[in-house]
């Protein structure tokens with residue numbers, strides 16, 4: 250397994266991502282994932298509203314943007330899988346190269362820019378799934394959508410996916426779609442929250458809705474948005490998306506590293522956001538994500554008030570074995 254991961258690292262990141270996940274799908278279809286990647290899950294289930302999470306570990310948004318790998322990822326033991334970010338129309342994302350790996354530091358910088366096959370494709374894939382665990386769907390807006398059109402994009406995705414979503418994550422925090430993070434400002438998030446609230450009532454959607462936050466905003470901004478989340482009776486926050494700060498990353502400066510940093514160097518920053526969110530509202534559900542690659546970092550999120558934890562970067566570097574390590 251270690252050798253396979255090392256060999257994959259020799260390839261450009263997006264090609265190795267493609268090969269790794271398609272190999273996983275292939276193994277799943279041959280019923281081999283249980284044999285090759287056994288795990289023991291002694292976790293207590295976690296209940297929230299009408300949902301039962303068989304354990305607290307999930308896969309974060311972005312790894313399976315289009316819902317192509319739900320069953321095979323699910324077979325590895327995750328209690329929940331978040332697919333997306335999905336946008337109404339398919340889009341290519343930013344020019345390559347747009348993913349940079351720092352294996353020695355357990356970090357990744359990406360500026361993918363919501364490359365995805367569009368919401369209709371995702372819905373088709375979701376309908377075909379066998380995975381019976383919790384499925385979260387992360388929604389966003391197309392790159393060229395501005396103002397009311399941007400809000401309409403979220404609403405369109407919401408309406409199309411809500412019949413199939415155990416929860417919906419509203420992504421306002423990707424650093425790679427121009428101006429998206431301006432949705433942390435009250436004048437921008439209020440119309441979005443109103444529109445989503447209206448759509449939720451119209452669609453009679455009663456499952457949870459979470460807002461995915463940036464770790465790069467200050468406490469004042471976060472406290473205003475938390476108050477609005479409560480007012481609109483959304484259910485919680487996902488803390489956090491990637492950071493644009495590269496202070497914690499050692500690199501030569503040869504590359505343009507515009508984009509979001511994830512993995513180990515994000516742990517502290519994402520934990521700070523979690524702490525702020527928990528101190529402002531201990532009742533909101535928190536999904537902690539950022540830099541989890543060990544039992545200690547996993548537990549640090551729970552200790553700071555998270556009820557659920559997600560991973561992305563450590564899954565890239567450690568493969569399916571990480572599930573076993575974190576659920577132990």
Ligand SMILES: Cc1cc2nc3c(=O)[nH]c(=O)nc-3n(C[C@H](O)[C@H](O)[C@H](O)COP(=O)(O)O)c2cc1C
Pocket residue numbers: 309310311312314333334348357359361363387420423461489490491511512513515538539540541559560561562563
């Ligand atoms: C290559 C890559 C793509 C990502 N794409 C998305 C995305 O589409 N939507 C989203 O909400 N977060 C996305 N993320 C952020 C992750 O979901 C997660 O919040 C972040 O990576 C921190 O977790 P980690 O340190 O375990 O990787 C992406 C992260 C990476 C590394």
